[in-house]
Amino acid sequence: MSKLRETLAAGGFPVVVELKPPKGTGVEDMLAPVTALAGRVTAFSVPDNEHAKMRLAAIAAARLVQEAGGEALVHLTCRDRNRLALESDLLGAAALGLENILLVSGDYVTLGDHPQAKPVYDADSVQLLQIARGLADGHDSAGLPLKGSPAFFLGAVVIPEADPLGPQLLKFEKKLAAGAQFFVTPAVFDLDKLRRFREQLPENPGKLLVSVKVLGADEIANASAGQWRKVYSLPPDLVSELAGKEPEAIMARGVETAARLVKQIKQENLADGVYLKAKGRPDLFTQILEAAGL
Amino acid sequence: MTNEKPVINFTPKILALICTYCTYTAADMAGSARMQYPATVRIVKYLCTGRIDIIHILKAFEAGADAVMVSGCEAGSCHFLEGNLRARERVEYAKQLLEEIGLGGRLEMFEVAASDAPKWVAAVKEMTQRVEALGPSPLRRGKHLHPEVLEQLENMVQP
Amino acid sequence: MIIAERKPFAEIKAMVAPYKKILIVGCGTCVAVCLAGGEKEVGLLASQLKLALGLEDKRLEIGEITVERQCDMEFLRPLCDFTADYEAIVSMACGAGVQFLKQLCSLQPIFPGVNTTFIGVNNEAGYYTERCRACHNCYLGITGGICPVTMCPKGLLNGPCGGTLNGHCEVDPAKECAWSQIYHRLELEGRLDNMKEILPLHPHDRCTTPGTVIHPAYKRRYGINE
Numbered sequence: 193m194s195k196l197r198e199t200l201a202a203g204g205f206p207v208v209v210e211l212k213p214p215k216g217t218g219v220e221d222m223l224a225p226v227t228a229l230a231g232r233v234t235a236f237s238v239p240d241n242e243h244a245k246m247r248l249a250a251i252a253a254a255r256l257v258q259e260a261g262g263e264a265l266v267h268l269t270c271r272d273r274n275r276l277a278l279e280s281d282l283l284g285a286a287a288l289g290l291e292n293i294l295l296v297s298g299d300y301v302t303l304g305d306h307p308q309a310k311p312v313y314d315a316d317s318v319q320l321l322q323i324a325r326g327l328a329d330g331h332d333s334a335g336l337p338l339k340g341s342p343a344f345f346l347g348a349v350v351i352p353e354a355d356p357l358g359p360q361l362l363k364f365e366k367k368l369a370a371g372a373q374f375f376v377t378p379a380v381f382d383l384d385k386l387r388r389f390r391e392q393l394p395e396n397p398g399k400l401l402v403s404v405k406v407l408g409a410d411e412i413a414n415a416s417a418g419q420w421r422k423v424y425s426l427p428p429d430l431v432s433e434l435a436g437k438e439p440e441a442i443m444a445r446g447v448e449t450a451a452r453l454v455k456q457i458k459q460e461n462l463a464d465g466v467y468l469k470a471k472g473r474p475d476l477f478t479q480i481l482e483a484a485g486l
Numbered sequence: 487m488t489n490e491k492p493v494i495n496f497t498p499k500i501l502a503l504i505c506t507y508c509t510y511t512a513a514d515m516a517g518s519a520r521m522q523y524p525a526t527v528r529i530v531k532y533l534c535t536g537r538i539d540i541i542h543i544l545k546a547f548e549a550g551a552d553a554v555m556v557s558g559c560e561a562g563s564c565h566f567l568e569g570n571l572r573a574r575e576r577v578e579y580a581k582q583l584l585e586e587i588g589l590g591g592r593l594e595m596f597e598v599a600a601s602d603a604p605k606w607v608a609a610v611k612e613m614t615q616r617v618e619a620l621g622p623s624p625l626r627r628g629k630h631l632h633p634e635v636l637e638q639l640e641n642m643v644q645p
Numbered sequence: 646m647i648i649a650e651r652k653p654f655a656e657i658k659a660m661v662a663p664y665k666k667i668l669i670v671g672c673g674t675c676v677a678v679c680l681a682g683g684e685k686e687v688g689l690l691a692s693q694l695k696l697a698l699g700l701e702d703k704r705l706e707i708g709e710i711t712v713e714r715q716c717d718m719e720f721l722r723p724l725c726d727f728t729a730d731y732e733a734i735v736s737m738a739c740g741a742g743v744q745f746l747k748q749l750c751s752l753q754p755i756f757p758g759v760n761t762t763f764i765g766v767n768n769e770a771g772y773y774t775e776r777c778r779a780c781h782n783c784y785l786g787i788t789g790g791i792c793p794v795t796m797c798p799k800g801l802l803n804g805p806c807g808g809t810l811n812g813h814c815e816v817d818p819a820k821e822c823a824w825s826q827i828y829h830r831l832e833l834e835g836r837l838d839n840m841k842e843i844l845p846l847h848p849h850d851r852c853t854t855p856g857t858v859i860h861p862a863y864k865r866r867y868g869i870n871e
Contacts, residue, residue, distance in 0.1 A: 271799075275846060297806040300798055300816045311799065318803035319846050333846065351807045359805050359828040362840050366803055370843060378807070421818065423807055541685065544692035548699075575771075583689065586654035587697035625699045 194291040195263045196235045197345040199465070200374060200399045205458050206234035206465035207486055208265055208376075208401060211257070212472030213238060213247040219256055221472070222248075226262040228474040232481055233262070235292055237467065240267040244304025251281060255288045265347070266290050269298025274314035275323065279332050282324055286342030294347040294376060295320045317348055318366045325371030347401075348372040351423050352380065352389035361392060374398050376467050378424045379405035380453070386462055402463035404453045406446035406470040406480070409439040447476055451483030458484070498526040498617035499631055500610070501551040503542065505535045505569070508559035509598040509606060516603035523607045524614045527555075528631065532643060534558070536569020542639055543580045543593060549635035550626040552617045553592040557609060560597040570597070591620055646675040646766075647739045648773040649682060649759035657690065658697055660756040661705065661733060668731040669758065670724070670746060671711030672738035679773050681759045682737025684711040690737070690758060715742025721749055728753060781851035787839050789830030794847075796823035802844040 199206040209229065211222050226236055236257045240250035254264035266285055273281065285293065301311045315323060315333075323333045330341040348367045354360035364375070380386050380402050390400075407426070415426050416435040430449065434442050450468070457463050470476035504510050510531055516523070530546075532538060535558030546554045556577050558570040577595040584590055594616075596609040661667050669687045677683025691707045698705045708731060713720045715738035728734060728750045736743040737758040747755045763775035778795045784802070785792060794800045798816045804824030808815030812825040831837045859867055 297799060297801065297808075299808065302816060313799045313801065314849070315846055316799070316801040316803045317806070318843055322843065349807050351809075354805075354807075354809060355811050356809075356825055356828065358832075359809075359824055359840065362828070362837075363803065363805065365841070366843050421810060421815075423810060539685070541688045541692060544689060544696065547696055548692060583654070583693055587693050588700055589696060625696065 193343075194235070194345050196265060196292050197373075199234050204234075204465075205486075206401070207232070207481065208235045208237050208465065208467045209233050209477050210237040210239065210467065210469045210472065211253070213250065213253040215245070215247055217248065219248070219253070222253060223256060223260050225472065225474040225477055226257055226260040229477055229481075230261045232486065233477070234465070235265045236262045237265040237294070238267060240269045240296075240298070241272060241304070242267075242299075244271065244299045244301050244306070246304070246306055251285050251288065251290065254285070254290050258289055263292070264290055265292040265294055267294045267296060268320070269296050270313050270315050270317060270320055271298030271301065272312055274312055275333050278315060278320060279323060279327060282327055282344070283338075283342060286327075286344070291343060292345045292347065293324060294349070295324060295372075296349050318363070318370045321346060321348060321367055321370035321372050328371075345373055346371050347374040347376060350375045350377055350400075352377055352386055353424055357389075357392065364397075365394060368394070368396075368398055372398055374401060374464075376401045377403050378422070379403045379469060380424065380457075381427050381430065381449075382425070383453070383456060383460070383462060386457075390462065399464040401465045401467045402457055403467040403469055404450045404457070404480075405468075406443060406450050406476055407434070408446075408471060409442050412437075412442055443476065446470075447479045447483065450480045454480060454484040454486065458486075496622050498524075498552045498614050498622070499550065499626070500527050500553045500555060500613050500617060501546040501549070501631075502527045502529050502610075503532060503535070503538050503546075503554065503556045504529060504598075505558040505565075506531060506533050507565040508563070508600045509557040509596075511600040512598045512603045512606040515601070516606050519603060521603060521607050523610050526614045526617070527610050530640065530643060534564065534566045534569035535573035536564070536566055536571075537643070538573050538576060539642065540576050540580045540583070542642055543577075544583070545635060545639040545642070547584070547589060547592070547623065547625065549632045549639065550623060551592075551631060552620075552623045552626065553594075553613050555594055555596060555609060555613045557596040557598050557606070560599050563599065589623070591616070592623070646678060646764070647741075647761060648679045648763055648765045648775070649676050649739050649761045651681045651686060651690070651737075651759050652757065654693055654697070657735065657756070657758055658694065661694070661735060664705070664732040666706040666708075666731050667733045667735060668708040668710065668728060669735045670715065670737065671709070672713075672715045672736075672742050673711055674714035674716075676737055676739060676759060677711075678767055680771065682739075687711055687737055690735070714738070715746050718745070721746055725749055779852070780847065781856070782848060784844070787844070788827045789834055789836065789839075791823055791827045791830060793823055793827065796826070800847075802847060 196206055209225055213222055238250045238254045241247050250266050254266035257264040295317050297317045301309050324344055324346055327342055328344050330338050350364050351360055412434045414420055415431045454466050543554050558573055564570040581593050598605045669691055671684050671687035672682050687709045691709050734753050734755045735758045736746050736755055739761040743757045764777040765773050765775040767773055780794045793802055797804055805822050809822040812822055814820045814822050831839055859869055
């Protein structure tokens with residue numbers, strides 16, 4: 193059973209950190225957090241061509257994470273594969289010892305660095321959860337029996353600040369019904385909004401991992417120029433405080449904010465665990481965990 | 487010398503597609519008032535610029551025109567309410583079609599109210615200067631506008 | 646109807662460059678409505694070609710004809726004798742019409758004058774939007790009349806995705822999120838339960854190209870035995 197699943201089941205407070213697969217074959221930087229933090233971090237998350245930007249395959253990267261001594265949480269998007277490839281990759285992931293899978297729709301092709309590529313989306317994230325659970329139950333999406341079925345710990349994404357919220361909540365329930373066992377949110381900065389969101393969730397909402405992110409200089413620049421286009425909002429005073437500062441100063445303040453949020457989330461039981469995003473930098477992750485006392 | 491005027495050794499031949507109610511009236515008035523302006527314009531009279539089809543403009547260039555000016559009522563004063571607005575869109579598209587083939591810069595639309603003879607005169611002078619700067623149409627073989635094609639154009643306007 | 650856009654002039658000019666006598670065939674249905682390939686557009690293209698080639702001191706003999714539509718043999722057949730006189734044909738019809746017309750002229754090369762874009766509607770003159778992707782399994786009854794395959798760029802059957810921003814789409818912020826719209830429609834109609842059901846995977850085998858439809862009444866005529 194995966195450490196992530198066990199920790200969540202036992203009511204522990206798992207920490208997941210997000211890695212950055214390279215655009216190329218040089219994996220040292222990507223794996224640096226694993227060697228630095230394998231003892232402190234429950235799982236290392238590996239995105240799949242994040243933001244539709246071509247990167248080294250998530251499953252391959254996840255296997256390398258396991259070989260480097262960490263547990264992986266591998267993402268699988270609907271954007272780049274049809275159902276044959278999705279099922280095939282899921283079986284491959286299982287055969288390589290991967291258990292934690294995050295199933296997502298995936299940002300649209302034109303937003304990334306291969307804008308002329310053909311978008312697939314043969315399955316959406318709900319259907320993909322059904323497919324993955326079906327594989328775990330011993331059959332593929334055509335109903336054919338498997339010779340050896342995988343064990344998965346399946347996750348999906350939920351957007352607390354979705355506007356309108358109604359459709360997002362309906363989709364949340366569909367994902368639960370389809371087999372999602374845990375959910376990850378995008379970056380959260382406002383814990384009141386998080387609290388209000390949690391009140392809207394159904395009775396048994398599965399486990400919730402809240403993302404905490406260290407913002408970079410370009411993100412602050414975007415926000416202060418009024419160009420912020422993300423599904424999570426930034427506190428205006430944070431933006432005005434950081435606008436125009438040096439990148440390392442922004443990072444440092446970001447680490448402080450992140451650590452404070454992590455501490456608060458844990459203390460007030462606002463989530464079952466935390467998912468850290470800090471540009472894949474082991475030094476930043478370490479600083480956050482130190483400051484948060486984890 | 488600082489302000490050298492280009493040496494002009496051709497007479498620009500400009501086809502003006504104008505509406506009866508506004509521009510033609512102004513042009514008529516300019517004539518009665520003996521206002522002086524270059525004799526470079528050959529007028530094709532439309533009831534309304536809204537009747538202008540893009541093919542008319544292209545035919546004008548096929549006939550050998552150095553430039554085409556379209557002139558109608560001011561926005562909001564069209565006798566037929568929207569004709570001049572439609573003409574505006576068609577002239578915009580015609581400009582693109584002409585750019586595509588390498589005949590850009592030789593088409594323009596003007597708005598001349600019925601009482602505004604001086605504006606008509608200014609428009610003709612502007613187009614004339616533009617043609618003098620651009621040179622004659624590369625399609626003009628010889629001095630005259632192609633009569634057959636001109637007749638075709640006039641038949642399209644009023645068969 | 647099918648919406649198309651006229652190809653850039655430079656492309657068409659290059660296509661007909663090797664020839665001295667061409668025929669431009671227009672289509673009077675869809676492409677005429679969207680102002681890309683009807684009788685008027687045939688005239689404009691012919692004029693543009695004459696002017697452009699005139700600038701290079703070349704001559705091109707251009708025939709112009711427009712038929713009701715090029716996707717129906719009954720309107721194409723009369724062109725049979727006509728086309729033989731020309732070295733090449735430029736068809737202003739959508740991709741279907743171009744291919745159908747080609748069946749009539751085995752010897753002359755045929756060139757498309759437009760890029761076919763989508764099945765859509767005529768909102769207003771000059772303004773056309775896509776509405777249908779011919780997915781062969783229409784969901785409109787379930788989604789309150791908004792097509793999830795077409796109006797959602799990802800074609801999600803269980804939307805929305807996590808990219809909705811203030812009810813707008815991450816792909817084109819000027820466009821509303823189709824699934825937000827579906828939600829509101831179903832809410833108005835009192836049929837929000839439709840969105841609680843998980844829609845199954847789409848049967849793409851129905852859309853295997855090239856598709857064929859034989860009307861049930863004609864199955865005997867065309868020898869399709871059940």
